[in-house]
Amino acid sequence: MSSLQNVHKPIFHIKEQLQELVSHSYLMRFIDQPYIDDDKLALLYAMFSESGVEEHKRSDCIKAVMLVQIALDTHDQITSNGITNDTERKNRQLTVLAGDFFSSLYYRMLSERNDIGLVRILSEAIQDINELKMCSYTDGKQDLERVLHLYKSIESLVVKKVGNYLGTTALTTFSHEVLWLKRLIFEKKNYVVEGTSGFVERIGQALISKTGEATGNEKESALEVIDACIEEARKKTGQQPELNRFFGQNFPESIFNITYSQKKIAEEG
Secondary structure, three states: OHHHOOOHHHHHHHHHHHHHHHOOOOHHHOOOOOOOOHHHHHHHHHHHHHOOOOHHHHHHHHHHHHHHHHHHHHHHOOOOOOOOOHHHHHHHHHHHHHHHHHHHHHHHHHHHOOOHHHHHHHHHHHHHHHHHHHHHHHOOOOOHHHHHHHHHHHHHHHHHHHHHHHOOHHHHHHHHHHHHHHHHHHHHHHHHHHOOOHHHHHHHHHHHHHHOOOOOOHHHHHHHHHHHHHHHHHHHHHOOHHHHHHHHHHOOOOOHHHHHHHHHHHHHO
């Protein structure tokens, strides 16, 4: 991992450039500032660095991948709730357009570089993730394992596709687990703090399908399932101590520090 030392400055610059790209003055009047996932950004930087992509190409490649993720995340904000006024209608239309706009930026960026390979991989990722999302909505009664598989796959699919393309096997495996861990912790915290989580509800529905009847304790049982998944993901990320140590030390405020700190405490104890 020696090639990844002093990573904060270039990652910061890439994030600044991304923020400038997605901060369309008109769109920002009606929709929220797009979320840029620092953890995915760090993982992608590590992947492109380890694979030997030249410095002058690396930034644009990472920005292109993140634009795809931002576009997908933006489209996820579109709800199926009924529209009650013109303002809501306009906001929804602009959210759709914003997602399409961000997606067009990635394509333009890579086509200008004639990077057909990465265009193909990202196009496949968009198609695969949309198919998984359709399955999650249309499969009806899904068993618990299926629900967990769909959510886990969707969470890391873009990064995982890129990692496989670059041949960064260890980082790709690590990314798959650590991003799943991040999603699990987010959903649990969101439910505990806000009292609501679509993810918790889906697990509860799967548990009802499994038993054939509602007990009234499905949400509590769903949280137990999430806790078990968190523990499993922590163990899997802990199986790659070098990556755990690197990300835990260099990104102490991120999701990476969860498994690193836990492992460090265990070793010192």
